Amino acid sequence: MGFAGSVQSGGKVWPAVLVGTAIFALFIPARWQGWVPALGGLTQTLVAPVSGPVTHLVRWVAPVTPPKPTDEHYASLEQENQQLRTQVFAQTQENQRLRDQLAQLRVVVPSSNSNVDFLPTQVVGASSDLSGQAVILRAGSRDGVQVGDVVTTDFVQVMGRVASVTSRTCTVLPITADKAEDFEAVVLGTGSTLRCRLGPIGGGLLRGDLEDKRDPQTGKPIEPKVGDEVRLSDPTRWPASAQMLIVGTVQAVEPSPKQPLRKVVVVRPTVPDLTKVAEAVLRVAPGSARQASMGGKDDSP
């Protein structure tokens, strides 16, 4: 008995449906199926009552965030310290940029407004196929979320950027996802900073070529150490609100396969797996954030 022949009750409808589906599957490019993401967003919203609690339960049973100090006061101080460090690094970078512009142009350019509202929200699911690697958050356009907004975990660890938005959910592509774009970062060593360009290499890691910088006194190349902090610094591709957020820590420094005298750096985010976090914090345009899904929780950190 053939496949089409075995479908008796469908009559002529079933072969037509099968052929139509095959045409969509094989011959219609994704750009001509622009209405499907809206349908997918609706489906994700409908299944959120199942996927949301299950995600939360799983993250509660097996948390992926680093173990936090048991002392609540110490933990809040630690978080405040990280936020202040991020602000200081961002301001230092902005000052340097303005100083350079002033020196070159003799004109003061108004600095970009990096003020943002923080929107804590829950992860409610992921792509149905794991090759997608995207993460779905319970906050959408009605909460002021826009495509390109920066997403963090614990307010300072950069997670990724919003790839698409529906009215109630948004999709985030983590920086460690296979298809994520490369970005520039700085390695903050003791007494020196080294620029690098990082891209995903799988396994939740990032790798990239390191700037060739030498000690002015000895002439020896400056190398980062394992454990040095790496922060995002890519003003051309990432918004001002993302600058100097934590990317991770140096896990290894290796010789470059392309140029043996140069080095590449392997970076691991402070959160072991960015695709498995339970909560995230969106950085949205000021005034647009609404209480999203963390019932009763303040918008600000």
Add this chain to the structure above:
Amino acid sequence: MRWAVFLLLAWVALGLELSLRKALSLGHTGVAPSFVFCVVTIIASSAPPSRVYWLAWIMGLLVDVTFMLPTANGADARVIGPYAISMTAGAFMIVSIRTLMYKRSPFAYGFLALAGSLVMQVCVIALFTLRAAVFDNLAWSTGHELWTRLASCIYTGAIMTLLAPLAPLIQRWLQISPASHISGGTAARI
């Protein structure tokens, strides 16, 4: 058949697919079970073929609309069809071999899920490889997908073995009985 029960089952299975699946994945390998296919296996192991294909097609369509393609520029793109076709093919495989399963033991369900998901994943890989080559700019590595998805099939079979005790209950809720469409000795064996 009770359509309300089917919709409830599809809702729960898709919810688990979007949440629990990632949690059960083996490290960063992407090897993970498919709860949607477990439901398709439970249905395909006893329902009449005509009904099985429609239900598998609907389940595949749900996976299609929630699967964000791995586009090279990170944009959200989804297409209708690959999973709908592939899941129907997987269900066809189960319908073809289900009469060979003399006893509905948990391992029989596990084997059905393994065989069906193998067919489904091979179809998915073929379709997306073709799309990546011709139409869409996808970050798609056929070799990597092949071993990841084949390992996922084994994982799905193992999960189905664990879920097998629920199968008769679900079939009763759905009101799909093996004897209603299989005649003679086969029904007696089952």
